[in-house]
Amino acid sequence: MPVVIGKITDSEMGEEDIMPYIERVHLAQQLFVESDNCATYMSNSDSYTYGDDPWHYTSKSFIQMGKDFALSYKQIAQTCRTFKRL
16 A cells, blocks of 8 residues: 655744654654655655744645645655565
């Protein structure tokens, strides 16, 4: 089954560090996709902009995120289908 994992980002807009283990999470995400030929890591989230709070992207960024997930899924679905035939 094709899987797309999106990179979790920290807006760094808050007064306190709310994601002290973010590097560990990124590593776990990357290790998972490296171990599964039907998984991919969508890391474009670094380019999205945040809205009025430190947790939510702007509408424009949410739309872009949807497009990025769809493209990533399309690419990994083809790779996964090819891999399963072998």
